[in-house]
Amino acid sequence: MDGMKLTTKDLCKSYDNRIIIEDINIKLKEKEIVSIIGISGSGKTTLFNLLSGLEMPDKGNVFLDAEDITGQPGRISYMLQKDLLLPHKKIKDNVALGLIVKGMSKKDAYKKAEGLFEIFGLEGTTELYPDQLSGGMRQRAALLRTYLTANGVALLDEPFSALDSITKTQMHKWYLDMMLKLDLSTIFITHDIEEAIYLSDRIYILGGSPGIIKNEVSIDIPRNKREEFIETLEFLSYKKQLKEMLL
Amino acid sequence: MKRKLQSIINNLIVGLKNYLPGVLAIVGLIIVWHILSVKSIVPSYMLPSPRDVVNALIEDRQILLDHSLVTLTEAFYGLFIGIIIAFFMATLMDECKFLYRAFYPIMVITQTIPTIAIAPLLVLWMGFGMEPKITLVVLTTFFPIAVGLLDGYKSVDADSVKLLRSMGAGKIKIFFHVKFPNALSHFFAGLKISASYAIVGAVISEWLGGFEGLGVYMTRVKKAYAFDKMFAVIIVIIVISLLLMKLINVLRKICMPWDKVKNK
Structure with missing residues (x-):
């Protein structure tokens, strides 16, 4: 398990006697970005519910740094599709929420968050309410909240899907830049094949009924070359390959 | 400039x-x-002119003020106790489906009891002091607040709760971080209705037995056919109710500073 941040072993889950996902084995290395793509109903969200500990698998385990964290919420962080900033809390309180829930004092939580506001492009927003922020800023605030309780692993469920395309492109670039500065490994769920190729080191394709990991693709392009990479034929061939695997 | x-x-x-x-x-x-x-x-003699009413207001101002204070005290205590009961009932009922099923029908039934019918009974049981008045105010005010809170708790975004759960939060933390703040605007909507009920409830219960309060003043001037004073006391009640609602609006703004931001 050297260098493995998060691993799963034979995860299975069914609802009402219908098997949703079966024998899922995935790995996430230190500082890696991995995407899980799949058509709707392939069990992506179910998988995240298991990884985050919100639900117990019928069978199988989740390991964080080789420690079994199956069914334990609060160990790694999970960002749902919407930014879900609480409208009644100031940005500083929203960002510190995870730490406060875990029993840290407000003062310590603010202090821990303070230094990260700049990296996340949120300078000067501490005293504002979420409704005063733009979509991109809200998303970054939600990511900062996610990061603060991540213990090194963040699960992001379509985090950029609600943004307009220009903001989305900016956020992709920003996310890669930021990942260089932070000690974080990420698993993305996305529908968007291009997004997956642009951001990921590896991509898992989830599909079938019940959902299984059908394929795994590595994107062997350094993170700092990604911007030029989008315009290459290589990018298109990855796209074609993934499309075929999805269907 | x-x-x-x-x-x-x-x-x-x-x-x-x-x-x-x-x-x-x-x-x-x-x-x-x-x-x-x-x-x-x-x-x-049936409809005094506005000037007569103003004169009556000025002439009886001290008496009206004294009676108002009594009525306000009853309304305030009743509303306060009503809020506490509503809060506990709504919160427990929201957390426990069984309690909801058991007590919601009773809650609705208490609202169908005619105030006029129950007020004299309360006087018989509790005497002519403030207690029966406060009880009646509690009965009329807790319901809008409890229903408001229940709606507020129910309308909470399921994903926000999921987020808190994924952070490892239990029921109590979810309540204080998400559910209660979410229910505040519903709470204040209910409180506004209850505040006007509180004054009317106190006045009605004073009609039906007591020595002090605007309701007592009303029955006295009615018996004397002093219609100008009758109108004067009605105006006093209107002004008190409006002020109370204004006060609740101010409270709402203080308790919900984020709301102002949203409306901009």
Whole structure:
């Protein structure tokens, strides 16, 4: 398990006697970005519910740094599709929420968050309410909240899907830049094949009924070359390959 | 400087646009009322003129003030206890489906009991002091608040709760971080209704037995056929109710500073 941040072993889950996902084995290395793509109903969200500990698998385990964290919420962080900033809390309180829930004092939580506001492009927003922020800023605030309780692993469920395309492109670039500065490994769920190729080191394709990991693709392009990479034929061939695997 | 002046003027114009029609309508109504009584279209012993009413207000101001304080005290205690009961009932009922099923019908039934019928009974059980009045106010005020809170708890975004759960939060933390703040606007909507019920409830229960309060004053002036004083006390009740609602609006703004931001 050297260098493995998060691993799963034979995860299975069914609802009402219908098997949703079966024998899922995935790995996430230190500082890696991995995407899980799949058509709707392939069990992506179910998988995240298991990884985050919100639900117990019928069978199988989740390991964080080789420690079994199956069914334990609060160990790694999970960002749902919407930014879900609480409208009644100031940005500083929203960002510190995870730490406060875990029993840290407000003062310590603010202090821990303070230094990260700049990296996340949120300078000067501490005293504002979420409704005063733009979509991109809200998303970054939600990511900062996610990061603060991540213990090194963040699960992001379509985090950029609600943004307009220009903001989305900016956020992709920003996310890669930021990942260089932070000690974080990420698993993305996305529908968007291009997004997956642009951001990921590896991509898992989830599909079938019940959902299984059908394929795994590595994107062997350094993170700092990604911007030029989008315009290459290589990018298109990855796209074609993934499309075929999805269907 | 010039721009500042401009914005003040603009605000004034907007304010006038909003309030002027309402003010004009009320002034118009008072003028019609004045004409009706001065021209004796309605006999003056049945409908006193606005001036008579103002005179009565001035003449009886000390008595009215004393009675108002009694009524306000009853309304305030009743509302306060009503809020506490509503909070506990709504919160417990939201957390436990069984309690909801058990007590919601009773809650609805208490609202169908005619106030006029129960007030004399309360006087018989509790005497002529403040207790029966406060009890009646509690009965009439807890319901809108409890229903408001219940709606507020129910309307909480399921994903927000999921987020808190994924952070490892238990029921109590979810309640204080998400559910309760989410229910606040519903709570204040209910409280506003309850506040007006509180004054009316206190007055009605004073009618039906007691020695002090605006309701007692009302029954006395009615027996004396002093219609000008009757109208005076009605105006006092209107003003008190409006002030109370204003107070709740101010409270709401203090408790929910984020709401102001949203409306901008």
